[in-house]
Amino acid sequence: MMPKPLSKTTTALHQGLPPGLMPTLRMMPMPSDANIHGDVFGGWIMSQVDIAGAIPAARRANGRVATIAVNSFLFKHPVFVGDLLSFYAEVVRVGNTSITVNVEVYAERNRLEAETVKVTEATLTYVATSEDRKPRQIPPLKSLTTPAADTAY
Numbered sequence: 001m002m003p004k005p006l007s008k009t010t011t012a013l014h015q016g017l018p019p020g021l022m023p024t025l026r027m028m029p030m031p032s033d034a035n036i037h038g039d040v041f042g043g044w045i046m047s048q049v050d051i052a053g054a055i056p057a058a059r060r061a062n063g064r065v066a067t068i069a070v071n072s073f074l075f076k077h078p079v080f081v082g083d084l085l086s087f088y089a090e091v092v093r094v095g096n097t098s099i100t101v102n103v104e105v106y107a108e109r110n111r112l113e114a115e116t117v118k119v120t121e122a123t124l125t126y127v128a129t130s131e132d133r134k135p136r137q138i139p140p141l142k143s144l145t146t147p148a149a150d151t152a153y
């Protein structure tokens, strides 16, 4: 028997998200994350972006990392309470002790009407740190057995 096609609503829901990619993180801002107009605070978005970016960075570093720099941050469109946010984080550069990650954030809003908006783009740099919080060398890619071994970096 042929599988039933997804309903129109379910199919449309994901039309605007990057195809073939799994979000690193998904979050929905609550009223406490917004101002009185219902716009979500930039600082709340920044902290979620930092968390999302740290996930591939820590995998690639095979251990703890600390954020050393927010290289760029663009709040291109507002985020509203109830938006379903998808964070896509990708390692774009690996240095001696540092890892740079791009994070793109998409909001699905008015979800039954399938409106998807790319709201934020950022680049952050993380430093691999040792137990005593000092910078440590990034291990060679081929030594990794974690999911970071899938990356080009």
Ligand SMILES: CC(C)(COP(=O)(O)OP(=O)(O)OC[C@H]1O[C@@H](n2cnc3c(N)ncnc32)[C@H](O)[C@@H]1OP(=O)(O)O)[C@@H](O)C(=O)NCCC(=O)NCCS
Binding pocket: 065, 066, 067, 068, 069, 094, 095, 096, 097, 098, 099, 125, 127, 129, 133, 134, 135
């Ligand atoms: C992270 C920390 C241990 C790094 O120590 P440090 O002595 O400052 O490090 P260094 O100057 O040797 O730089 C480490 C790496 O960061 C990079 N770096 C430094 N400043 C940078 C900047 N402004 N932008 C991008 N990369 C930067 C360096 O190029 C180096 O990378 P490389 O080894 O790949 O070439 C230290 O800065 C620290 O503890 N910072 C506070 C971290 C923190 O609390 N973050 C928030 C919570 S996670």
